[in-house]
Amino acid sequence: MSIRWRLTLFHALTMLLIAALLTAVLIAILFVVMHLLVERPVRERADDAAAIVQTTGTLTARDLAALSEGDTFIILRDEQRGVLLQSEDVPPIVFEQDRLLLERVFESGFPSSDEIDGNYVYAVPVQRDGEPLLVVQAGQPYTVIDQGPLRLRIAPPGLAGLVASAAVVTILPAIVGSFLVARRALAPVNAIVRSVQEISEEDLSQRLPVRSRRDELGHLALTFNELLARLEVAFAEREETLASQRRFVADAGHELRTPLASILGYTRLLRDWGLTDPEVATESLEAIEREATRMSELVEEMLVLARGDEGLPLELEKVDLREVASDAVEAARIAPGTGVKIVYEPPLAAIDACVDVDRVRQALGILLDNAIKYTPDGGMVIVRVQHAGEQAELEVTDTGIGIPQAHLPFIFERFYRVDSARSRAGSGLGLSIARQIAELHGGSITVTSQPGRGSTFTLRLPRSGPPAAS
Ligand code: ADP
Numbered sequence: 001m002s003i004r005w006r007l008t009l010f011h012a013l014t015m016l017l018i019a020a021l022l023t024a025v026l027i028a029i030l031f032v033v034m035h036l037l038v039e040r041p042v043r044e045r046a047d048d049a050a051a052i053v054q055t056t057g058t059l060t061a062r063d064l065a066a067l068s069e070g071d072t073f074i075i076l077r078d079e080q081r082g083v084l085l086q087s088e089d090v091p092p093i094v095f096e097q098d099r100l101l102l103e104r105v106f107e108s109g110f111p112s113s114d115e116i117d118g119n120y121v122y123a124v125p126v127q128r129d130g131e132p133l134l135v136v137q138a139g140q141p142y143t144v145i146d147q148g149p150l151r152l153r154i155a156p157p158g159l160a161g162l163v164a165s166a167a168v169v170t171i172l173p174a175i176v177g178s179f180l181v182a183r184r185a186l187a188p189v190n191a192i193v194r195s196v197q198e199i200s201e202e203d204l205s206q207r208l209p210v211r212s213r214r215d216e217l218g219h220l221a222l223t224f225n226e227l228l229a230r231l232e233v234a235f236a237e238r239e240e241t242l243a244s245q246r247r248f249v250a251d252a253g254h255e256l257r258t259p260l261a262s263i264l265g266y267t268r269l270l271r272d273w274g275l276t277d278p279e280v281a282t283e284s285l286e287a288i289e290r291e292a293t294r295m296s297e298l299v300e301e302m303l304v305l306a307r308g309d310e311g312l313p314l315e316l317e318k319v320d321l322r323e324v325a326s327d328a329v330e331a332a333r334i335a336p337g338t339g340v341k342i343v344y345e346p347p348l349a350a351i352d353a354c355v356d357v358d359r360v361r362q363a364l365g366i367l368l369d370n371a372i373k374y375t376p377d378g379g380m381v382i383v384r385v386q387h388a389g390e391q392a393e394l395e396v397t398d399t400g401i402g403i404p405q406a407h408l409p410f411i412f413e414r415f416y417r418v419d420s421a422r423s424r425a426g427s428g429l430g431l432s433i434a435r436q437i438a439e440l441h442g443g444s445i446t447v448t449s450q451p452g453r454g455s456t457f458t459l460r461l462p463r464s465g466p467p468a469a470s
Pocket of ligand 1: 366371372374398400401402403411412417418419427428429430431432455
């Protein structure tokens with residue numbers, strides 16, 4: 001059952017319950033009031049009549065007429081239960097059924113009352129000295145209340161009927177009204193449902209209509225819109241990630257194709273000529289080894305990046321970055337064929353930071369390798385480690401060939417090389433690995449460069465470790 005109908009039904013039932021309760025209460029009140037209205041005057045008249053009989057021994061026709069005014073009736077009985085006097089309009093049923101009441105009063109000598117077929121009857125004994133006992137009875141039907149000029153006749157069953165019909169008359173509009181109110185109140189829900197049905201994965205830019213910010217449905221729509229906004233961002237990010245992964249796979253395929261083609265070429269050469277010509281064999285095997293080594297380095301670098309993308313946790317420890325830098329510098333110095341001077345003067349005070357030592361050493365190694373690679377023999381590479389507020393800086397400056405301004409925004413991208421012929425030895429992945437390491441630490445890497453004069457790469461890392469969120 002729809003909420004609309006459930007609300008309507010609930011309202012209708014509540015109204016019915018209220019009407020029934022009201023009826024019951026009204027009837028109860030009316031009973032009490034009627035008893036009060038009927039019984040008290042009857043008792044008063046019976047007492048008045050008894051007082052007259054007490055003094056005069058009987059009731060005159062005038063007494064009788066005065067006492068039985070309205071709907072009240074009066075009966076005077078002797079000790080043999082016989083009727084001595086009676087007013088005109090005594091209901092016959094009273095004579096038939098007042099035996100018990102009379103016996104009670106004659107035996108006890110006290111007043112008593114009874115209800116006889118909708119009539120209230122009150123009997124009072126009258127005892128005069130030495131004379132036989134008399135009983136005055138006064139009565140009046142319950143169902144008739146005489147309120148002077150406003151002769152209002154209301155009997156309980158009639159009243160119940162009145163309330164019931166009033167209830168029916170009010171419940172019907174109440175049902176219709178609550179149905180309309182529920183429909184109107186729930187209309188925005190239908191609008192939301194329709195709008196949600198229209199939203200597809202392709203177009204998350206749509207938003208639900210917000211009629212009012214103050215009611216619950218407005219809140220619902222707002223919350224839904226916030227969810228949509230988050231989904232839109234998440235989907236856009238996912239698209240971006242997928243696109244960059246596709247680019248990466250395409251670039252990786254492209255990069256691997258060159259050494260593979262080379263290896264295949266030399267393998268054929270080896271097969272065709274190598275068996276007869278040892279020189280060709282040596283040359284081919286050397287080339288195959290060179291290309292295979294290059295491929296293996298490339299694959300290794302790709303795996304490093306993939307692991308970084310996966311977001312494996314860093315192995316953080318507090319270290320003195322002066323030592324990390326000095327390790328990297330030592331490793332670069334002993335590398336063969338370096339005709340470049342590497343200068344490193346560590347500061348006097350420790351530069352402590354919470355980092356993954358291996359990864360930071362790797363990033364610094366990449367910067368040093370590049371600096372040496374792109375600096376002609378006789379040039380210089382200077383390594384600096386220093387504080388910069390909350391961050392630690394590792395700086396590698398070279399006096400090498402520099403990078404043209406137009407290329408600077410792209411050199412940290414995967415497989416990007418300024419001049420592929422010139423940097424044939426490189427894969428174009430080194431700087432993207434360095435940037436990934438910086439970002440995993442919540443830090444950054446920047447470059448300034450002047451073609452022909454040299455470049456400076458700066459790796460900045462938060463000294464207290466990556467922010468908790470990352
Ligand atoms: P590669 O393996 O080709 O060096 P990188 O990602 O490390 O790849 O660097 C990207 C490109 O940036 C390099 O191809 C090179 O052209 C340029 N580059 C990087 N470092 C330097 C440097 N210190 N001096 C001049 N050019 C550099």
